[in-house]
Amino acid sequence: MMRRLMCAALCAALLMPAGVAAPPVPRPPQATPVAAAPRTTLSERVVAYQMDARLDAQKKTITATETLTYRNLTGKPLDTFPFHLYLNGFQPESTFNRERRMDGSRGKWEEKYRGSIEVKSLEVAGQGNLTSAIEFIQPDDHNPKDKTVFQVRLPKPVPPGASVEFRIAFHSKLPETVARTGYKRDFIFVGQWFPKVGVWWRGAWNCHQFHVNTEFFADFGVYDVKLTVPKNYVVGSTGDEVSSVSNSDGTKTLTLHGEDIHDFSWTADPNFRVFEDSWQGSAGPVKIRVLMQPDHEPQAARYISALKGTMDRFDRWYGPYAYNRITVVDPAHGSEAGGMEYPTLITGETSWLMPRGLLIPEVVVEHEFGHQYWYAMVATNEFEDAWLDEGINSYTEVKIMDALYGAGRSMINQWGITLGDADLQRLSYLLVPDTDPLVRSAWQYMSRNAYGGVTYGKTATVLLTLEGLIGEETLRSAIRTYFMRYRFTHPTEEDFLKTVEEVSGRDLRWFLDQAVYGTQVLDYSVASILSDPVDWYAEDREEKDDKAGTLYRSHVLVGRLGDFVFPVEVEIKFSNGETIREKWDGKERWTRFSYEKKARVISATVDPDRKVPLDRNLFNNSKTREPDARATRKLANAWRVVVQLLAQALAWLA
Amino acid sequence: MEMETPTKSVLATGARLVLRSWRVLWWAYAVNLLLGIVAGLPVAAGVSAILNNSFEAQRLVKGFDLGVFLSLLMHPEVTLSTFVPGSIFISLLYFVFMLFLTGGLLADFRQEERLSFGKFLESCGAFFWRFARLLLFHLLALVPAGILYGLLDYGTEKVAENSPRDSVGFWLAQGCIAITALLFFVIRLWFDVAQIRAVAENERKIRRALGKAFRMTFGNFGSLFWIFLRIGIVALAGSAAAAWFFFKVIRPEQVGLSILFGQVIVFFWLVIRLWLRACETAWYQRKFPAPVAFAEAPAPPSPLEVEPPPLPAPPLAAPSDEASS
Numbered sequence: 009m010m011r012r013l014m015c016a017a018l019c020a021a022l023l024m025p026a027g028v029a030a031p032p033v034p035r036p037p038q039a040t041p042v043a044a045a046p047r048t049t050l051s052e053r054v055v056a057y058q059m060d061a062r063l064d065a066q067k068k069t070i071t072a073t074e075t076l077t078y079r080n081l082t083g084k085p086l087d088t089f090p091f092h093l094y095l096n097g098f099q100p101e102s103t104f105n106r107e108r109r110m111d112g113s114r115g116k117w118e119e120k121y122r123g124s125i126e127v128k129s130l131e132v133a134g135q136g137n138l139t140s141a142i143e144f145i146q147p148d149d150h151n152p153k154d155k156t157v158f159q160v161r162l163p164k165p166v167p168p169g170a171s172v173e174f175r176i177a178f179h180s181k182l183p184e185t186v187a188r189t190g191y192k193r194d195f196i197f198v199g200q201w202f203p204k205v206g207v208w209w210r211g212a213w214n215c216h217q218f219h220v221n222t223e224f225f226a227d228f229g230v231y232d233v234k235l236t237v238p239k240n241y242v243v244g245s246t247g248d249e250v251s252s253v254s255n256s257d258g259t260k261t262l263t264l265h266g267e268d269i270h271d272f273s274w275t276a277d278p279n280f281r282v283f284e285d286s287w288q289g290s291a292g293p294v295k296i297r298v299l300m301q302p303d304h305e306p307q308a309a310r311y312i313s314a315l316k317g318t319m320d321r322f323d324r325w326y327g328p329y330a331y332n333r334i335t336v337v338d339p340a341h342g343s344e345a346g347g348m349e350y351p352t353l354i355t356g357e358t359s360w361l362m363p364r365g366l367l368i369p370e371v372v373v374e375h376e377f378g379h380q381y382w383y384a385m386v387a388t389n390e391f392e393d394a395w396l397d398e399g400i401n402s403y404t405e406v407k408i409m410d411a412l413y414g415a416g417r418s419m420i421n422q423w424g425i426t427l428g429d430a431d432l433q434r435l436s437y438l439l440v441p442d443t444d445p446l447v448r449s450a451w452q453y454m455s456r457n458a459y460g461g462v463t464y465g466k467t468a469t470v471l472l473t474l475e476g477l478i479g480e481e482t483l484r485s486a487i488r489t490y491f492m493r494y495r496f497t498h499p500t501e502e503d504f505l506k507t508v509e510e511v512s513g514r515d516l517r518w519f520l521d522q523a524v525y526g527t528q529v530l531d532y533s534v535a536s537i538l539s540d541p542v543d544w545y546a547e548d549r550e551e552k553d554d555k556a557g558t559l560y561r562s563h564v565l566v567g568r569l570g571d572f573v574f575p576v577e578v579e580i581k582f583s584n585g586e587t588i589r590e591k592w593d594g595k596e597r598w599t600r601f602s603y604e605k606k607a608r609v610i611s612a613t614v615d616p617d618r619k620v621p622l623d624r625n626l627f628n629n630s631k632t633r634e635p636d637a638r639a640t641r642k643l644a645n646a647w648r649v650v651v652q653l654l655a656q657a658l659a660w661l662a
Numbered sequence: 663m664e665m666e667t668p669t670k671s672v673l674a675t676g677a678r679l680v681l682r683s684w685r686v687l688w689w690a691y692a693v694n695l696l697l698g699i700v701a702g703l704p705v706a707a708g709v710s711a712i713l714n715n716s717f718e719a720q721r722l723v724k725g726f727d728l729g730v731f732l733s734l735l736m737h738p739e740v741t742l743s744t745f746v747p748g749s750i751f752i753s754l755l756y757f758v759f760m761l762f763l764t765g766g767l768l769a770d771f772r773q774e775e776r777l778s779f780g781k782f783l784e785s786c787g788a789f790f791w792r793f794a795r796l797l798l799f800h801l802l803a804l805v806p807a808g809i810l811y812g813l814l815d816y817g818t819e820k821v822a823e824n825s826p827r828d829s830v831g832f833w834l835a836q837g838c839i840a841i842t843a844l845l846f847f848v849i850r851l852w853f854d855v856a857q858i859r860a861v862a863e864n865e866r867k868i869r870r871a872l873g874k875a876f877r878m879t880f881g882n883f884g885s886l887f888w889i890f891l892r893i894g895i896v897a898l899a900g901s902a903a904a905a906w907f908f909f910k911v912i913r914p915e916q917v918g919l920s921i922l923f924g925q926v927i928v929f930f931w932l933v934i935r936l937w938l939r940a941c942e943t944a945w946y947q948r949k950f951p952a953p954v955a956f957a958e959a960p961a962p963p964s965p966l967e968v969e970p971p972p973l974p975a976p977p978l979a980a981p982s983d984e985a986s987s
Contacts, residue, residue: 340826431729637713643706648701
């Protein structure tokens with residue numbers, strides 16, 4: 009109890025500086041006002057979960073009870089409640105696995121990959137045992153075999169403003185890790201493991217089935233969880249550890265508490281090595297706990313360094329981190345549990361032999377911590393608006409990785425080979441430039457590649473282009489405003505876009521309609537450059553051609569190859585050193601710039617400041633009069649040497 | 663004619679033989695280079711239209727920006743599938759060329775004097791089909807090595823899978839590769855000896871050549887493997903030094919120098935392989951000297967006759983004083 013009071017006091021303390029730091033932008037009416045919540049809370053706490061769970065480490069099962077108190081803040085009576093049972097997605101005929109197969113996965117089914125969650129009983133306080141009233145529903149695809157959502161109809165509706173208490177007993181079986189959930193040897197990562205109520209959102213229940221591309225969506229609240237695990241297991245979890253008690257049967261029971269969070273996950277492994285650190289943010293100190301695999305201990309420093317750098321940039325650029333703790337879990341090798349986010353708990357990714365110049369541990373920690381902002385605090389609907397969490401997070405990832413490790417080398421910087429995060433995002437966009445718009449429910453993308461390429465890569469590239477349009481500082485300020493305004497709520501895409509327009513003071517609909525709502529492809533090119541002597545017909549023309557003083561009539565033809573209309577700058581350089589910058593609105597399919605000067609055009613470049621990474625083909629953005637074959641020679645040489653060595657390797661058999 | 667002294671190390675003798683056969687070395691290199699150039703032509707043609715007049719290409723000149731390279735590969739005219747089949751065919755062509763060259767080369771290494779060009783070509787032709795048949799047996803002999811690798815890999819994967827330490831899997835995989843590579847090289851040494859014996863004895867029956875070579879190789883495995891090991895160490899050290907030089911000394915924009923250095927590496931590996939073959943031949947000559955007296959003449963004319971022909975002795979016979987060594 010004391011601990012909870014202390015947490016509440018700390019939360020209040022966190023809220024104070026955050027409120028001060030918020031830019032003075034009026035709150036739009038559609039946002040759920042945080043002010044409506046009690047003063048000591050960060051969020052409007054709709055749910056309160058109390059769970060008591062016991063892990064069977066041998067069978068990889070969890071037997072638990074759950075008491076869910078739901079506050080009806082919908083303004084209308086509620087008699088039907090949907091619940092997620094995500095673990096049932098890991099069954100052969102689930103929608104999750106159907107979609108996986110549809111997308112080309114041909115892996116053999118093995119029982120070890122089966123996950124399940126079974127509700128043993130469901131009671132509603134004052135309304136009796138409603139276990140028999142449980143009904144599986146499939147709101148998205150009507151697959152009758154899918155059991156990832158159930159609903160229960162109450163005999164008596166819950167009036168507006170009232171609360172209802174569900175008492176559920178359930179049994180979960182973990183799969184060998186699928187979708188970053190489950191076990192690998194002794195390592196277990198337990199996510200989406202309990203019946204979780206849907207979200208009343210935009211005037212209706214929002215409780216989608218579990219799809220292969222989708223993540224999650226839930227209401228904020230308070231979690232009190234008791235976990236009983238074998239005594240030798242090291243546990244990491246969402247929230248804070250309140251107490252740990254040893255039991256006589258070789259187990260221990262941990263009491264955990266989290267507030268203003270919308271999910272609760274945990275991990276346990278007897279092999280974890282614990283590293284602790286702290287970081288001082290503008291909202292107070294944050295405890296850092298890193299749980300490393302035994303072979304990865306030397307890399308804890310890489311995680312911590314990247315984490316602190318990331319927290320520092322987020323704090324300065326976008327707003328304060330509201331929680332007092334962050335736990336980084338280094339998953340067991342082969343577990344495929346790396347790179348996942350839960351409130352105050354993230355998983356990293358590395359391997360025993362990870363070169364310093366391959367920044368995978370850094371970028372994974374950066375990205376997953378970023379989700380503390382774009383998911384944990386700004387809790388958008390990951391089913392329907394995945395770009396708002398993954399995409400904005402990919403953009404902030406680029407900004408922070410570039411700031412920490414240098415633009416153009418923030419992903420790979422090894423043996424002279426470099427790769428920047430911005431380019432990596434752009435590459436994934438280039439794979440699927442026109443399949444889907446950003447605003448699309450995650451399960452409705454053409455393919456998993458399309459989901460990944462558009463949600464992560466294209467969104468980041470769109471925002472980098474938007475940055476070129478309105479300025480880096482303006483976009484940063486807009487994102488900060490968006491964060492401060494919508495943290496601990498469930499904003500929509502329009503909340504984000506309107507905030508950007510509002511902060512930039514510009515009407516950006518022409519851009520957003522194409523980039524966010526459309527699938528147009530942006531591609532500009534310099535079609536030709538030409539310089540012709542004005543007196544081309546003169547008899548002694550050839551002799552005079554390259555002499556100074558010759559008057560040339562020059563033409564630069566610039567074209568728009570894609571359907572995306574975007575104003576661009578064109579830089580034209582002349583042989584006398586003169587440089588001219590032209591602007592083109594890009595509305596027509598092409599334009600021509602013509603000059604009469606005593607100099608030839610030696611080059612022309614569309615978007616010379618590289619502000620438009622959304623341009624699909626950057627090679628055709630410039631054209632030089634004189635060719636430079638060095639890059640061609642370099643690549644051809646590399647290929648030649650590879651073929652020569654391959655030929656020699658084969659010749660060992662001769 | 664100066665005879666080989668037994669006190670001279672096999673490695674030194676091998677090196678001398680390679681130096682003596684520098685023309686063959688250069689031919690082997692020149693054909694390799696020529697084929698490499700042919701393989702590089704479609705690459706150059708494919709990328710030049712995109713890169714040569716674009717400022718974006720500078721990101722490949724000043725360093726190697728993987729992002730630019732990968733976006734280049736996304737162009738339909740630069741897909742790897744366009745280049746790879748041709749390059750593999752070219753590599754196979756070089757393999758056939760080296761298979762052809764090997765007979766002449768081994769015959770040349772066996773002689774005290776360099777073979778004339780004509781005799782060299784005759785030897786190449788004379789042994790080509792025998793070596794082609796040997797190759798088939800060689801490929802068959804590699805099958806068990808492949809199976810062993812599969813079994814080892816499966817077993818080590820299971821062990822690695824059950825270990826909480828991923829270093830276990832890494833080291834087991836390295837061990838697995840090392841064992842398989844060792845087996846591969848041992849088999850290759852056996853076939854190297856079989857080729858040398860086929861030339862030395864003018865052996866036409868491949869299975870007999872293989873059987874005898876097997877006994878020769880594994881009856882004297884220590885000394886043969888010691889040669890291989892030392893040359894292997896030189897090769898690895900040289901490659902490591904080359905890699906260090908390439909990544910640490912040559913700047914990315916020094917395209918010309920990197921082209922030159924690439925060829926130095928290719929040439930180095932060719933020298934290493936020929937050095938090993940020459941050492942193996944010298945080793946064979948010492949371990950299995952040809953009999954002093956030969957057939958009851960008249961010996962039939964042989965394509966492997968040295969120039970000048972060594973008196974009445976059959977063409978492939980080692981001189982008697984060498985035999986006594």
